[in-house]
Amino acid sequence: MSGPEPTRRATPGEPLDRETNRWLGVNALAAGSVGVLLSRPALVLAAVLGVAFGAYARAGGPPDARVSLSREISETVSRPGESVRVTVTVRNEGDSLLPDLRVVDGVPEGLTVVEGSPRHATALRPGKAAAFTYEVRAVRGHHTFAPATVLVHGFSGSVERELAVRAETPTTLDCTPELVVGDSLPLRTQTTPFTGRVVTDTGGPGTEFHSVREYRPGDPLSRIDWRRAARTGEYATLQFRPERAATVALVVDTREEAYRAPDPDSPSAVERSVTAAGEAFTSLLATGDRVALAAYGPAEFWLPPGAGDEHRASAREALGTHRAFAPTPGDDPFFPGIRLRRLRRRLPGDAQVVLFTPLADDYVVNVARRLDAYGHLVTVVSPDPTAGRSDGQRLARVERSLRASTLRAAGIRVVDWPPTGRSRPPSPVPAGGGRREPSGGDRAPPVRDGRP
Secondary structure, three states, X not given: OOXXXXXXXXXXXXXEEEEOOOOOOHHHHHHHHHHHHXXXXXXXXXXXXXXXXXXHHHHOOOOOOOEEEEEEEOOOEEOXXXXXXXXXXXXXXXOOOEEEEEEEEEOOOOOEEXXXXXXXXXXXXXXXXXXXXXXXXXXXXXXXXXXXXXXXXXXXXXXXXXXXXXXOOOOXXXXXXXXXXXXXXXXXXXXXXXXXXXXXXXXXXXXXXXXXXXXXXXXXXHHEOHXXXXXXXXXXXXXXXXXXXXXXXXXXXXXXXXOXXXXXXXXXXXXXXXXXXXXXXXXXXXOOOEEEEEEEOOOOEEEEEEOXXXXXXXXXXXXXXXXXXXXXXXXXXXXXXXXXXXXXXXXXXXXXXXXXXXXXXXXXXXXXXXXXXXXXXXXXXXXXXXXXXXXXXXXXHHHHHHHHHHHHHOOOEEEEEOOOOOOOOOOOOOOOOOOOXXXXXXXXXXXXXXXX
């Protein structure tokens, strides 16, 4: 059995007329019938007048409405949490009086009205205009205002005309967060030949002592063990652990399954993942690593590995406004296997992968394990979207814990980010890059020989 027919709505350039079912004359006909039965001429006369008015209302067609709309916002570029004032002006461009005009502005999905109302009702003479204002709270992303919905009624109110009116100039709001330097990311020993901060197991120039070998002509004087030479008369060369740069790909799980939150008022796991990825991106660049950024979801995004201020600016713009990282799920078609193959082809062979995901389903566990099988050292940073005490929430929490255990058993590091108590992503290492064995709260195993 087919479901209910969806409600039709007007589109720009195509108005929609509908009857309001007012003034059908039912009451008047009932009064006339009672008047005839009771032989009350006055009641019959009133009924005749009521029927006549009902006939007038039914005969009245939709109002001839020509309406224009302009919209101004106080800021076109804002930061998350700031209030943005929106001013809407509606004008009667026709030659007829519009006695009942109602406007509902097209507030973008994801923006919350914090002051005033995007709805307005007025009457407009030909050539006249009316304005109203309201404020929205900016959230991360690129937001485009939709056409306003305008309802116009004539004097009888029996028929209404619905219009979808675009603003004279398209209205957009870009909200891009600042990328702050977060705690050092717990990198593993998969590195590039370039100097960086990841300590290797080979000897050479560096800062941490590694071994002593026989002196060879041409060795730098600064690396000769002069104490040993003074004591024994034999020359030897000191070797240190070189620090190499890493290539790190930050991958954010942006599938619809990842848009989960502990409660309606909390940020989604995708929102928290984007925040964590931004901090990690800045931190890695600051320590000399090359960083890539990708989205694993319906909307595709890939920023190749790079370094420098321009690379950082590109990541900030992408995390702030690209639709792949939108605050709400998109409606693009998604083919997970194809998307994973494209990601794998783009990853350099020496790249580590940091996957930001709430571990909301079993499929993402398979993604992490396949990336690990392709030779990339994988770290999972997992914002926890489970909370509450209902049976369903408890079950979701247990399932997520089992997924994390499965990854750890496969040798993949998992860093858990609880839903409460920490507004910033955790790090198993202290700020500044010093390495330590992570605490039990981080639940990330120590690194030995490039593997947990």
